[in-house]
Amino acid sequence: MENWAEEINVKIRNSLEGTREKDIRFFRVEEFKRNIIRVGTFSSGCQFCQNQKINISETVEKIDEAIHVPGKSRREYDKLISRLNTHIQKEHGFYTPFYFTYLYSFFGMVTGTLFGYVLFLLFPEYNWAMLSLGFAICLIVGYFWGNIKDKKIRSEKKLM
Numbered sequence: 001m002e003n004w005a006e007e008i009n010v011k012i013r014n015s016l017e018g019t020r021e022k023d024i025r026f027f028r029v030e031e032f033k034r035n036i037i038r039v040g041t042f043s044s045g046c047q048f049c050q051n052q053k054i055n056i057s058e059t060v061e062k063i064d065e066a067i068h069v070p071g072k073s074r075r076e077y078d079k080l081i082s083r084l085n086t087h088i089q090k091e092h093g094f095y096t097p098f099y100f101t102y103l104y105s106f107f108g109m110v111t112g113t114l115f116g117y118v119l120f121l122l123f124p125e126y127n128w129a130m131l132s133l134g135f136a137i138c139l140i141v142g143y144f145w146g147n148i149k150d151k152k153i154r155s156e157k158k159l160m
Contacts, residue, residue: 108142
């Protein structure tokens with residue numbers, strides 16, 4: 001399976017030879033290559049990954065067109081990257097850097113705002129200080145909680 005992924009990555013490298021580095025970064029080609037390696041690794045035990053190998057091969061044949069010419073090929077390429085990212089995240093446990101830090105910080109802000117509002121209603125003499133206190137405390141807790149989970153993901157080498 002690794003051989004398949006290496007062959008596909010070589011085809012991509014050859015097709016995009018001479019392409020601006022800016023375009024390669026913008027169209028997430030390196031991320032696509034990493035996902036191809038993961039699909040090759042997991043395809044023996046995952047039917048979805050096995051099916052995506054066909055789509056990947058078709059897309060790689062037209063990747064030069066997808067990067068340089070707006071249109072159907074580019075939309076298919078973008079959809080494939082999104083589909084692969086979603087599947088690899090949900091089914092195989094790979095996450096983008098700081099995924100949980102951002103997610104838990106957001107929920108900390110929402111929870112903190114609600115908690116602060118309750119404190120604001122309970123202690124009206126302190127005015128907006130209680131709202132700010134609840135917001136800040138829950139944001140910090142969410143940030144650190146997410147950071148701990150992100151460290152665990154990094155230590156398991158499950159970053160996208």
